[in-house]
Amino acid sequence: MTSAVERTDDLVREYLTFRGFTNTLKFFEADIKADKEKGLRVDRIVDQLLQFIQSYDLNGLLDYWAYLERRLFSRLEDAYRPTIHKLRTSLFRYYLVYTVQTSRTDKAHDFFQKQAAELQNQAEWKEWFALPFLPTPEGNPIFASYFSRKWADNFTVSLHNFLSVLFQCMPVPTILNFDTEFQKIVHMQEENDVLRQKLFALQAETQRTKKDGDDGPLVHHKLPHYVSNMDRLGDSELNMVSSQRNSGLAVQSPKTTSFLSSLLPQSKKPPARPTLQPSVSSPTQSVTALPLKKEAANNQKAKEVVTAPKEAKAVQNVLGVPGSTEANLARQRRLQERKELLSKGSLQSIEKKSESVDVDTDVRSETHSDSGDALTRVLGAGTLGGNDKPEQPFIVLSQDEYGEHHSSIMHCRVDCSGRRVASLDVDGVIKVWSIDGIMQTKASSISKSALLSLEWATKRDRLLLLGSEVGTVRLYDTEAKKNLCEIGIADDMPRILSLACNPSGTSFVCSAAAANSPSNVEPVIPGSGEYGGNQVAGKLLLWDTKTMKQQLQYSLEPVPIAINCTSFNHNGNLLVTGAADGFIRLFDMQQHQCAMSWRAHKGEVYSVDFSYDENAVYSIGEDGKFIQWNIHKSGQKVLEYSLPPDATGPFMLSGYSGYKQVQFPRGRLFAFDSEGNYMLTCSSTGGVIYKLNNGGGMESCLSLGGHKAPVVTVDWSTAVECGTCVTASMDGKIRLTTLLAQKS
Incomplete structure (x- = not known):
């Protein structure tokens, strides 16, 4: 809390200066100089009490303790009254012991003259009235423990701990939480930087591994959408990609929903529609059999392109998606590439063409539409082949x-x-x-x-x-x-x-x-x-x-x-x-x-x-x-x-x-x-x-x-x-x- 108070005071000074409130700033500085709570710093409060004792300022000591009782101790419950009374008694005894140790018995006499009316009826002070008249009080069994260094240290530590707990539990204004939130944001930014470096290192390792294990020409990789927009996207998408990367070459189970759709709040998701249950026995019967790599131009690709309009038309009929067959086919391809990118967590090998930038742009805009969400759900319901691993439920x-x-x-x-x-x-x-x-x-x-x-x-x-x-x-x-x-x-x-x-x-x-x-x-x-x-x-x-x-x-x-x-x-x-x-x-x-x-x-x-x-x-x-x-x-x-x-x-x-x-x-x-x-x-x-x-x-x-x-x-x-x-x-x-x- 101490650092928060000091930082908030600096911010208030800066604000008053910016607004030109010079008179308010002068009064503010004057109040800070006369602040008896010392900016809620416990060490300064304890030092102030000890300074009154060392200077034999009994009036200042009594006034300062009365201020602490009125400003701070009055907020406590009645159960803590005995503790406050014990601390006050120990503080006065510390003052008396100091006067005797420094041979200022006149200050001890002065203390009892001023406080006699209040202390004479208290049992714990009955024997202390004789203290100024004892030749060697440190040898008296009643007062010996109070003249030891151990007792003085125990008292100051107890007073310090009591005030620390009091400041910790007292309610604070909302503005003092600013420093906590600022430190939290700084910590999150540092953590994001570390994660970004790890991600780039993992990408470099993936490229190096692919280069060493492939005899063919070097494949150029395109920076994924979730990396280029990492600060704008949430950590949830990155966590999802990481978990899917660790699960190996993942394949979507029939019950898996679209990842982007799952990030929407439940109340904002589109109403459920009947999903298509495609068969994986033949490429001509499965929507997921669309070509995923543009460089795979062979006879199989030609067959898939021929059958693709029919498959796109079937999906369009089920989902009620308007538009031409060719447009739907292109949309399916883009969504499938996006889906493979998120599920595998590795960079897809595509050629450096100007249209590659347009692909990601179109995917970002179209996945938020009803038709895009519907197509994503259908694609997520299919099977890409291989053994499925259960997806995390949360x-x-x-x-x-x-x-x-x-x-x-x-x-x-x-x-x-x-x-x-x-x-x-x-x-x-x-x-x-x-x-x-x-x-x-x-x-x-x-x-x-x-x-x-x-x-x-x-x-x-x-x-x-x-x-x-x-x-x-x-x-x-x-x-x-x-x-x-x-x-x-x-x-x-x-x-x-x-x-x-x-x-x-x-x-x-x-x-x-x-x-x-x-x-x-x-x-x-x-x-x-x-x-x-x-x-x-x-x-x-x-x-x-x-x-x-x-x-x-x-x-x-x-x-x-x-x-x-x-x-x-x-x-x-x-x-x-x-x-x-x-x-x-x-x-x-x-x-x-x-x-x-x-x-x-x-x-x-x-x-x-x-x-x-x-x-x-x-x-x-x-x-x-x-x-x-x-x-x-x-x-x-x-x-x-x-x-x-x-x-x-x-x-x-x-x-x-x-x-x-x-x-x-x-x-x-x-x-x-x-x-x-x-x-x-x-x-x-x-x-x-x-x-x-x-x-x-x-x-x-x-x-x-x-x-x-x-x-x-x-x-x-x-x-x-x-x-x-x-x-x-x-x-x-x-x-x-x-x-x-x-x-x-």
């Missing part, structure tokens, strides 16, 4: 990283509109940040008590529900940046493990569990530890969102057990829960009772959710199983798949000197795409997307990567046409991956 359009957290993430959820993300770490820091356009923090808060659960409110999606480990639930307004209310849930069940808001917005369910025992072993319920230990008692409660009053408590059979995870269906009529005893329970929210329950996992259930058609329930448990259940037949498995240990937890992060951090699952461990055909889950290096096959089984189809620590929770927003995958890890980093589905 194109990675972009990947961004949010790094405002400094400890392991516990929860990370996208709101209903797909515009904002709420994230919570183990230190109780809540961040609300936008993903619509520029990624920037909108709200930040530090909880005075540890938080265990987080959920967006369905109606008025600016509200957050936050569950703590002291039995309270807070309703936080992310736009006003304040708590609207805080309610106590259950005194005997202080840990709020899960929150779920009804899609109607009228109520929410809350799972409360008993506290951990002092030995860190949770109390076991008699008779329920057969499939796993650490099963604690719990409650499942229904609360009214408007009145914030409890409506009822659900019955949990066979014993009251802690509910780890909850999820509503689309209309809020059904609620599915996963518990510590390994049971999944399905509740009828209209009858307010449990409709069915079954034992799902050996151990705890960590995450549950409904399928896309809501005829099934998916779950991940402590046993490492990902299971699909038929909700029409209680306890019937449809699919069972063993996930890697790094997808289900407990998650472990190793450090120096044998340090290990272990975190049990709290947030969502899996999420689905918009149609429920693909599932995103965790891994040690990033998110992994699996394809759910209709005939049973799963297969990994895409690894998002990008993390250096284990991913502990995921989310997949489908509110916009390009899906957004969110993966959060133990090092506090959150990756935002934008995907575009390739429709088959």
Whole structure:
């Protein structure tokens, strides 16, 4: 933030000078010189406090500390009042110790004369009034530690860290994000330059290899369209070309759609038309048998040219494309050359003729027309020969990283509109940040008590529900940046493990569990530890969102057990829960009772959710199983798949000197795409997307990567046409991956 403030100050000076606002500039410079916050630089603030102490300026020290309390500390919650009081006490003691060490006991007497009325009733100052009268206070056991260099260093470091965290968490104006965005753009430009050099090197290697292995004359290559327009095109097209190059001499499968068509948003794609299913048994029956190289002038080319008008006419009749047969034939040739260029990823050998430039120009203009898109779809549906390789179901359009957290993430959820993300770490820091356009923090808060659960409110999606480990639930307004209310849930069940808001917005369910025992072993319920230990008692409660009053408590059979995870269906009529005893329970929210329950996992259930058609329930448990259940037949498995240990937890992060951090699952461990055909889950290096096959089984189809620590929770927003995958890890980093589905 310090560099951002300094750069913004320079930009403001430049702007005022450019506009001729000389008087405003003078006042601006004067205010900067008298700035007590020192441009939000912590080192300068600490140095200013120490300078007051070294100059024995007690009045300046008191005034400056009062300013910091009024300007900065007043924004903090009441839970940090004791910390501020301790820092103030230590600052005054540091002043007194310095006066004694420098033999200025008169300054110590002066301090107590001015502060006696305030300090005489405070217990921690009772013995310090005798300090100026002791001949050797550094030898007194009460004051000896305060005269050591270690205590002074610890105090200055503590004060520095406290101010650093305060500046990190405080909301900043939008203009201060300019520097972050500028650095991001510079980094992207450097990365593009590196990729451009790699691409040119690969082209040179391809030409060299072709020259060494060909006895014929040297073939001149034409610079591809996607290279000459690399800055104008997006990274998505280059990624697509690269992936197809790595797949070898690729051939289009019958289900492959046009690449350029797939880059269009789904709402803007032309309506589906009946596609032609060409046969590959004879060149005269296949549209893809058109000649691809102009220099291949032989008898076979003559035959193809003869049959081409008939094939073009057949395509024209199917697609309803106007125009003459010759024009359609030329268009097909150009589109086929473009398609081969993108699929093979290598430069096509053509002669240096003036018409070659016109080919690419015409292709660029015509592929955006309805007839061009239709022809591309037909050509993409054909087969060029050889063995097909399955195409990636998604194109990675972009990947961004949010790094405002400094400890392991516990929860990370996208709101209903797909515009904002709420994230919570183990230190109780809540961040609300936008993903619509520029990624920037909108709200930040530090909880005075540890938080265990987080959920967006369905109606008025600016509200957050936050569950703590002291039995309270807070309703936080992310736009006003304040708590609207805080309610106590259950005194005997202080840990709020899960929150779920009804899609109607009228109520929410809350799972409360008993506290951990002092030995860190949770109390076991008699008779329920057969499939796993650490099963604690719990409650499942229904609360009214408007009145914030409890409506009822659900019955949990066979014993009251802690509910780890909850999820509503689309209309809020059904609620599915996963518990510590390994049971999944399905509740009828209209009858307010449990409709069915079954034992799902050996151990705890960590995450549950409904399928896309809501005829099934998916779950991940402590046993490492990902299971699909038929909700029409209680306890019937449809699919069972063993996930890697790094997808289900407990998650472990190793450090120096044998340090290990272990975190049990709290947030969502899996999420689905918009149609429920693909599932995103965790891994040690990033998110992994699996394809759910209709005939049973799963297969990994895409690894998002990008993390250096284990991913502990995921989310997949489908509110916009390009899906957004969110993966959060133990090092506090959150990756935002934008995907575009390739429709088959």
